Amino acid sequence: MWTYHKLCSSNARLDNKVVVITGANTGIGKETARDFYRRGARVILACRNMEKARNAVKDIKNNPFLSTDNEQYKSQLGDLAIYSLDLCSLKSVRECAKKLLTSESAIHILVNNAGIMMSPHKKTEDGFELQLQSNHLGHFLLTLLLLPKMQSSAPGCRIVNVSSLAHVFGKIHFNDMNLDRSYGALKAYAQSKLANILFTKELAHQLKEAGINGINVYSLHPGVVRTELGRYYNRTIIPGATFFYYHIMRPFIKSSVQGAQTTIHCAVDKKVANETGLYYSECRVTRPQWRARDDQMAKDLWDHTCRLLHLEPDTNFSTFLQTVSHQLAN
Numbered sequence: 010m011w012t013y014h015k016l017c018s019s020n021a022r023l024d025n026k027v028v029v030i031t032g033a034n035t036g037i038g039k040e041t042a043r044d045f046y047r048r049g050a051r052v053i054l055a056c057r058n059m060e061k062a063r064n065a066v067k068d069i070k071n072n073p074f075l076s077t078d079n080e081q082y083k084s085q086l087g088d089l090a091i092y093s094l095d096l097c098s099l100k101s102v103r104e105c106a107k108k109l110l111t112s113e114s115a116i117h118i119l120v121n122n123a124g125i126m127m128s129p130h131k132k133t134e135d136g137f138e139l140q141l142q143s144n145h146l147g148h149f150l151l152t153l154l155l156l157p158k159m160q161s162s163a164p165g166c167r168i169v170n171v172s173s174l175a176h177v178f179g180k181i182h183f184n185d186m187n188l189d190r191s192y193g194a195l196k197a198y199a200q201s202k203l204a205n206i207l208f209t210k211e212l213a214h215q216l217k218e219a220g221i222n223g224i225n226v227y228s229l230h231p232g233v234v235r236t237e238l239g240r241y242y243n244r245t246i247i248p249g250a251t252f253f254y255y256h257i258m259r260p261f262i263k264s265s266v267q268g269a270q271t272t273i274h275c276a277v278d279k280k281v282a283n284e285t286g287l288y289y290s291e292c293r294v295t296r297p298q299w300r301a302r303d304d305q306m307a308k309d310l311w312d313h314t315c316r317l318l319h320l321e322p323d324t325n326f327s328t329f330l331q332t333v334s335h336q337l338a339n
């Protein structure tokens with residue numbers, strides 16, 4: 010039962026900052042966008058459903074403030090823009106990155122928030138299991154493609170990967186990442202969320218080794234939150250599970266505003282400005298399960314992911330980024 014909702018206490022402003030949030034048309038992503046808009050940022054909602062994205066923008070513009078906001082918040086609002094992004098299509102990820110790189114003068118914060126949970130077994134157009142691609146592979150590629158722009162926007166840049174406590178059930182199935190041999194909806198979700206934490210750890214390590222300063226990386230569990238994430242529960246748990254989650258559990262789980270707080274904390278709070286590669290929950294550093302703390306596993310997942318995406322890993326991270334960018338240009 011959830012009795013505790015830690016709120017981000019930072020009053021930091023984001024004037025003149027550009028923020029990209031994936032899956033920002035609903036749930037935690039939308040509330041994160043609303044918060045950054047109030048802080049003065051140019052907020053880019055990278056979404057696959059344009060109609061939902063337009064409705065989200067309308068809602069945020071009409072209702073930017075929370076009843077709990079202090080006067081400090083009620084100054085200059087930011088700006089909202091929508092970009093098309095379907096993480097289940099690597100072509101769409103590349104196109105979105107290309108547009109962001111050409112149209113935006115800077116990117117200071119990237120929030121890899123979009124996700125699906127416990128979907129039925131299905132493959133994407135690229136041949137990957139749905140949760141693996143939408144939650145891990147798509148964000149991995151998007152991040153690499155946007156990194157050069159973030160490098161030129163540094164210092165003070167942050168990459169925030171929204172993971173989940175469900176990673177504790179996870180294992181990286183290196184020999185069967187798509188889980189073709191034994192698919193389980195929770196098994197696939199947990200693997201993808203463990204991958205988010207390992208990616209955070211290894212990316213922070215790679216940036217440090219390459220001497221690239223001013224870009225910090227964070228992963229987090231947002232809490233158990235009342236959002237659209239339970240859309241597949243009826244099909245993959247038992248009929249009635251979605252009703253149980255949304256109605257019976259309702260008083261015990263977080264609202265989307267509460268669920269966005271740890272993301273916001275990692276993205277803006279000055280207290281974490283010197284931290285990178287760590288995992289957070291309730292706005293503080295938390296210890297993830299042992300696999301998520303394993304340096305070798307983080308490195309192995311990085312290399313394996315590169316192979317899946319046909320990217321040649323390079324011992325020199327800067328050269329690697331250049332190669333990835335060249336692929337985009339061609």
Ligand SMILES: NC(=O)c1ccc[n+]([C@@H]2O[C@H](COP(=O)([O-])OP(=O)(O)OC[C@H]3O[C@@H](n4cnc5c(N)ncnc54)[C@H](OP(=O)(O)O)[C@@H]3O)[C@@H](O)[C@H]2O)c1
Pocket residue numbers: 031032033034035036037038055056057058061094095096097098122123124125126143171172173174230231232233234235236237238239
């Ligand atoms: N809610 C929780 O209790 C909870 C707990 C732990 C972790 N999380 C994590 O929090 C994050 C946000 O989830 P949420 O709870 O806010 O769920 P949500 O309300 O279902 O929102 C998920 C967002 O991701 C988008 N999305 C899904 N697949 C996509 C794709 N292929 N390309 C682009 N966008 C895609 C959805 O877009 P559409 O509207 O177009 O589907 C939606 O905007 C997820 O990463 C989730 O794993 C949530």
